[in-house]
Amino acid sequence: MWEKCKALQNELVGLRREFHQIPELGDNLPETQARVCAELDKLGIPYKKNTLDSGIIALIEGGQPGKVIALRADMDGLPITEATGLPFASKHEGKMHACGHDTHITMLLGAAKILSENKANLKGTVKLIFQTGEETCTGSKTMLKEGVLENPHVDAVFGMHIGSLIDPTIPAGKVIVTPGCCMASYDHFILRVKGTGCHGSTPEKGVDPIVVASNIVLALEEVIAREVASTKAAVITIGQIHAGFAYNVIPNEVLIEGTTRALEEDVRQYLGKRIGEIAESVAKAYRAECEYTMLWGAAPVVNNAEMAALAAEAAVEVVGADNVITSRPAPNMAGEDFAYYLMERPGAFMFLSSANPAKHTDIPHHNPKFDVDEDVLWNGSAVFVSIVEKYLK
Ligand SMILES: [Zn+2]
Ligand SMILES: [Zn+2]
Structure with missing residues (x-):
């Protein structure tokens, strides 16, 4: 099923550029929320808007009963004035998607499209978590207050970060997923x-x-x-x-x-x-x-060993064994509020490198010139789909 994500590449680039132009901060992301909801409506995926913030929880129910797997994307930007000079740079003065969360929304929507179109073949349910306030460390706690891990009860949760957080010398397209602690x-x-x-x-x-x-x-x-x-x-x-x-x-x-x-x-x-x-x-x-x-x-982001191994296997199918790193260089000393989901449920947080010196996408996160190599977008969607296929098997 994940192979179908390849054909989405152009669409994903377009979507990412749309989100890139409308960065919003913290827990209040009205424009972003409206754009995600419009996309979910188009795909016919039912969802619920949070009451406490601009978060969204969507549900794809498979053709047969089974386990429930959650996939998470964070949606917030940063209070940074963009200096990339890109034609699709931020239209919101003093705000920028300088951590790549615009691509996280995009990659999860890509996965959602393929999973939804093929849901008859799924044995179980996929919950899509579109979270606010990662940079402010508030979004995942709000999601938990909204009861994101219940109704239906989530059995495992996965998330992904694009960019060069772990090591800017790891080339674009590689997936890093390690057992145990991966972020501080x-x-x-x-x-x-x-x-x-x-x-x-x-x-x-x-x-x-x-x-x-x-x-x-x-x-x-x-x-x-x-x-x-x-x-x-x-x-x-x-x-x-x-x-x-x-x-x-x-x-x-x-x-x-x-x-x-x-x-x-x-x-x-x-x-x-x-x-x-x-x-x-x-x-x-x-x-x-x-x-x-x-x-x-x-808290520290601690991957469940079994779930990290499953995510790695799923990523190997998409990008090949040579492009999946399952031991060091992770952990790194940056933090992630994905930690709070992992304190409640087994799961794994992984990294998708988009560092390409030729395209100047190896500039550090939170820098006004931060950018990603868009060629990896379909990979992100495909890894999510591949994980769902493996987990719900
Ligand atoms: Zn960040
Ligand atoms: Zn981030």
Whole structure:
């Protein structure tokens, strides 16, 4: 059945270019939702719009009863001004599909078309998940609140990311799917260091939060260096420090913001615990106070070994054994809120490379010049269809 996706290539390119021009942000994607619904209507696939966001859940019921498999595409763009110069560049000022989610929608719709046209031969049901807010780490949690994994009960879930996330030197068309963790957790922490401001000439009359904050920043890196085993990947990055308003005044407060990454849930939890303990006790040692907030993002993305093997086998049929990578280089330290589906159901998240230096599509994700090699679009649809064929067999 997956072979039929080849003939969709031109149509997929057209559809992708349409979505590319209308990027929207976060949970509110009205134009994108309307375009996806129009396509589902055209295909005669029934769907339900979410009540909490612009997500869509569609259902393709096979000719015979069987298991339920879910396929997920994320639909949101980024607050980036596009600089690709492409004739089909974003029409929405300051917004861009700079992570390839426009292709995710397209590839899932391609798979939907073939699966729907051949549903009489399917033994089971395919649920299509069109999710909002991946970049904001809100979409999959909303989908779960909408009951996406029930009615009918989903048995396994699969997702795919296009681009060069894993390694920009892996050529376009290769599929990477590995057992175990393939992407890290990502969380956001905020530290508010509170001292007592005073004249810069008499620091003894106050408590200097800038010096305290400097000590906290250095102490936090000790957690990675001395407390997490060197065989376990973990990152603490401070991306922002804000303080002060004049060169000769000690301010009252310093704001520190950063992110943590980990490949295992217990390491992730440990980082969260230690950042608070260290920041609060370093502040106390220097007579200051520190207020700690952790904004939990996404857990590590952990593939079920059996489902990863099934996805790999399905991909081999489409692109050939030489083009499927089932061991390292994954995992990588970026995050994905697909993690939340995998915490509820077995499944796998895979990567489809679209990095082609000749076409300048090896530029990093979230860059204003990010683009994909469109030649791989039908491959994405075909891999999804092939997975469904294998899983519902
Ligand atoms: Zn992204
Ligand atoms: Zn993405």
